[in-house]
Amino acid sequence: MSGEILSLVMFAVACGVLLLGFPVAFSLAGTGLAFALIGNSMGVFDMPLLGSLPSRYFGVMTNELYVAIPLFVFMGVMLERARIAEKLLTTMGLLFGTMRAGLGISVVLVGMLLAASTGIVGATVVTMGLLSLPAMQKAGYSPRLSTGVICASGTLGQIIPPSIVLVLLGDILQGAYAEAQRSLGNWAPEPVSVIDLFAGAFIPGMLLVGLYICWIIIQAFIDPKSAPPLVTDKRPDGLWGEVLRALMPPGLLIVAVLGSILTGIATPTESAAFGGVGAVILAAFYKRLSWDVLRHVTRQTVQISAMVFVILLGASVFSLVFRGLGGDHLVEELLHNLPGGVFSAMLVVMLLMFVMGFFLDFIEIVFVVVPIVGPILLKMDIDPVWLGVMIAINLQTSFLTPPFGFALFYLRGVAPAAIKTWDIYRGIVPFVLIQVLGLGLVAAFPALATWLPDLLFK
Template sequence: MAGEVLSLVMFAVACGVLLLGFPVAFSLAGTGLAFALIGHSMGTFDMPLLGSLPSRYFGVMTNELYVAIPLFVFMGVMLERARIAEKLLTTMGMLFGTMRGGLGISVVIVGMLLAASTGIVGATVVTMGLLSLPAMQKAGYDPKLSTGIICASGTLGQIIPPSIVLVLLGDILQGAYAEAQRAIGNWAPEPISVMDLFAGAFIPGLLLVALYIGWIIIKSLIDPKSAPALVEEKRPEGLWGEVLRALLPPGLLIVAVLGSILTGIATPTESAAFGSIGAIVLAAFYKRLDMPVLRHVVRQTVQVSAMVFVILLGASVFSLVFRGLGGDHLVEELLHNLPGGVFSAMLVVMLLMFFMGFFLDFIEIVFVVIPIVGPILLKMDIDPVWLGVMIAINLQTSFLTPPFGFALFYLRGVAPAAIKTFDIYRGIIPFVMIQMLGLCLVAAFPWLATWLPGILF
């Protein structure tokens, strides 16, 4: 029992160290190694367990699925440098701008398209903030509404595939599912794949888009001054041709990448490679491709990918020590003994992840929490695709919830001084509530996440 208590202390210390601002990977690995030594001195941890780390690291480095991460990052950064968003926002603004709330609706639609083509939250929020916030200010939008729309739309890349969080969740849940199946005596489990999660997240992602648009329409009806129409009452001639020219190139790339994954023609890694080539072609088509741009894209790709993988390696040390101290058995016992069974266990885990999102990044939550609770929940006969989609929607809120919501920081960095930080924080409250509503809808109607994978795979 001493080891299990020590594992909980280790979890609390790791969260505290992260809140102090120390590098995530080294905080997780350092905390794990420190408590391994403490546990060994108390006789509650077997040091030879650390000998399995090299094989774990080698498994990460040889995992073909993880190759998709730098490729999707490259695709997203290249499309951002090609200024796809600028063209989309201009044309969508003209298309919807004549109706109340139309400019906000166009921002949500562009955010959805960027999510399906880039999936990079930071780049999307910054780009949308630079392009759409001045236009919304000029149109007379309420600063709280405009900043909330931009932040929420920018986070759609977390749930709409191709999403990096879905790639990471797919691999971790695959291991958790296999572990859960072995624990109940099934030695030939049917694995969950990233393709299942991509398909499962598709409808919930569109549901969130519809809920965002619905709120903007309701807000414009209740308070017309908060979301006025643009001054122009007539759409310019040839607008539909402009819309087609703006939508067709990125639309074809989205259909090619997602379509090849969802139809099973290509693996996520192969589709990511195709998407990267397509992004280069689009950048060249828009005459945005040169050596400075290519150097910037490659540098950004290396930085993001290195951050993800170093955190993964540090989290491997943490989770190994946590299990070695018996923390997984303690968590399993706590969840199994909750009144209400599966519902209560799921509710507690979702609430824990939601509140951790106030202080931690989604990557830390994925690498620290999911390996611990994933096998336990899956032993309770929870559908792994539904679980993965629920986790992804929950993690999406971590970008919006203060004090450490990264989307808030990204927008604050590019917003003019006239936009107060308090307005940004107040503006995201309705959209966090909408995300919680979306989470509740997927919880109440699991077929929203399981129907599409069921007919495709």
């Protein structure tokens, strides 16, 4: 058996081990080491290649960009503990509650604001499930529509910056772009940055928000009983002042964090640090800050950050062995020989990621698939920002697609028994199709992802 065929077997075995429920990091590293030994015994893998792992790990530990991950996580968890979502949902519900589908629109808008301030899917889905699902049930919303809206809105944090997915993609695509340029003989490439991806993902993120709202309105007109008004009387006096007071604090923090990144005033890491401090100040402003809250937030931050980094280290072993077996050359030949050129190559990669999203988490796909296909696609003269945004939108669907869509599990854990699991699965179908539509629009009109970065940085 050749090394290239063995690399495909290794990839299939790794996916199978992950589906069995073993820890992701140890599954990737263990599979990689096992096939390194098999390949060495067959004479198709050079064991000294594993000696480069320490330098790779040291590069991860000294990468300033990765410091932004625990800082953004801290910011998100602190804002969730400050119960900003509760205040936003209450005021938005009053603002849109007198119109048909108004509560559903409120949930989407609050999900957008939470995505721009927290970016943590689990916390957003759980919080909105606890707060908005009972209100939607009481108002007479269809279980399918209400659960679909909550799950889809909770996943906006994967595409709307600041997003941990974009931070990870930015670093991986930067290395992939440099590798692609070196193979083409360009030794001084201009790398893609996380800031470019933040700017590139902004318009597609707003596009998804608009598509969600349009679908909710259409559904309300097709079946008025599925999305009735929350209240039938007039809006209370002084409501706009209430809305302003609810929106102003988190809005200022969002503008400060994203604005400082997009205008180049601060790096993503510096802005994340500012956001963490701002989240603590907001928690104190809402009188939610205490030692118990701080202890909970720091513990959650350590747990989430440790999970991300240990998967990164395990994926480094897997990708190194995959390349050592020649798997990257096999993938490159397959993509280059497809009829249809670049279009077919992108289509196959997007379909692969979409299908893998049914079974794997976005972190595994980012760390395993993107380092393999990224340099190959970028050598085909694909814009790296457009590619990163396309991948981010595609990975967003992994939170909604059964059987392992994490947003579905999060909502199932807090939803009352009256909400059936089948209702949740059926409810997300229109929103998965909307995400696929959004992916198609960005594919057909790349300027949706490239216009803003070009305007700001070129």
